[in-house]
Amino acid sequence: MDDLKTRGLVLLGCGKMGSAMLKGWLAGGLPPSSVTVLDPHPSEWLQSTGVALNTDLPANPAIVLVAVKPQMMGDALPTLQKLGNGDTVFLTVAAGISIATYETMLGADTPIIRAMPNTPAAIGRGITGIVGNVKVSGAALDMAEGLLKAVGQVVRLDTEAQIRPLTAISGCGPAYVFHLIEAMALAGEKAGLSADMAMQLAKATVGGAGQLAEDSDEGPAQLRINVTSPGGVTAEALRVLMDETDGFVPLMERAVAAAITRDEELA
Numbered sequence: 001m002d003d004l005k006t007r008g009l010v011l012l013g014c015g016k017m018g019s020a021m022l023k024g025w026l027a028g029g030l031p032p033s034s035v036t037v038l039d040p041h042p043s044e045w046l047q048s049t050g051v052a053l054n055t056d057l058p059a060n061p062a063i064v065l066v067a068v069k070p071q072m073m074g075d076a077l078p079t080l081q082k083l084g085n086g087d088t089v090f091l092t093v094a095a096g097i098s099i100a101t102y103e104t105m106l107g108a109d110t111p112i113i114r115a116m117p118n119t120p121a122a123i124g125r126g127i128t129g130i131v132g133n134v135k136v137s138g139a140a141l142d143m144a145e146g147l148l149k150a151v152g153q154v155v156r157l158d159t160e161a162q163i164r165p166l167t168a169i170s171g172c173g174p175a176y177v178f179h180l181i182e183a184m185a186l187a188g189e190k191a192g193l194s195a196d197m198a199m200q201l202a203k204a205t206v207g208g209a210g211q212l213a214e215d216s217d218e219g220p221a222q223l224r225i226n227v228t229s230p231g232g233v234t235a236e237a238l239r240v241l242m243d244e245t246d247g248f249v250p251l252m253e254r255a256v257a258a259a260i261t262r263d264e265e266l267a
């Protein structure tokens with residue numbers, strides 16, 4: 001972390017994911033003076049943080065965090081090419097794009113780490129999968145892991161191929177959960193609750209159940225059984241949700257398959 005504070009961190013693209021991570025790091029004590037952000041339209045929040053914005057780059061930053069959309073990579077990355085082939089670690093959160101593609105754009109000797117975080121990083125509750133190329137030293141991987149741990153959990157992947165299913169589960173996953181909240185609130189409203197109360201109930205239920213699933217010694221299956229009184233109310237809802245042909249499991253499998261297909265296209 002000292003190396004990071006001294007040499008600096010460059011953030012390329014500060015939209016939803018970049019700002020979620022930057023928020024977590026600044027809240028965790030990373031000095032704004034160590035951060036340089038390149039983004040064509042900095043948000044008001046970003047301008048208020050005190051980081052260097054769209055200025056000259058540090059000569060040899062410890063990390064460049066690449067957080068532009070995959071579709072923008074060809075335009076955005078060449079501005080940082082001069083930092084390639086050195087000991088600056090490129091940590092990229094972009095979906096789809098392979099390490100080999102970065103090596104072609106930045107130089108084959110560039111240390112490159114692919115990471116797939118998720119937006120709960122903004123409140124220190126993210127989870128990120130990481131995998132590096134052969135140029136990434138153990139110390140560099142530790143530094144990246146340390147940085148990412150400031151915004152949540154980190155898992156190290158054995159192969160680059162694993163980042164694709166991980167993206168479809170934890171990278172995209174918050175969106176699935178937010179949609180579950182929307183769906184529960186809408187159903188509550190249709191069943192006669194006010195919109196505000198239905199939303200409050202849905203948010204608190206998903207938040208509380210998620211926390212319980214993380215904290216409990218019991219697994220999710222047992223926690224589900226604990227809610228399901230025999231012959232009671234939940235069992236009837238689960239009969240619908242756990243249907244083998246059109247319940248949650250086949251629906252989630254289709255959703256994850258669609259995400260994986262798109263990730264392949266973006267590559």
Ligand SMILES: NC(=O)c1ccc[n+]([C@@H]2O[C@H](COP(=O)([O-])OP(=O)(O)OC[C@H]3O[C@@H](n4cnc5c(N)ncnc54)[C@H](OP(=O)(O)O)[C@@H]3O)[C@@H](O)[C@H]2O)c1
Binds near residue numbers: 069072095
């Ligand atoms: N959102 C997520 O939950 C999530 C999770 C994991 C990984 N990711 C990855 O994170 C990356 C960013 O996604 P996002 O959802 O944060 O998208 P986003 O909100 O559109 O953020 C991208 C940012 O990059 C800026 N940008 C565009 N061209 C640039 C350039 N040439 N130089 C510097 N900055 C430039 C954009 O500015 P303008 O908007 O003004 O064009 C925007 O602020 C993607 O590669 C995605 O795969 C996202």
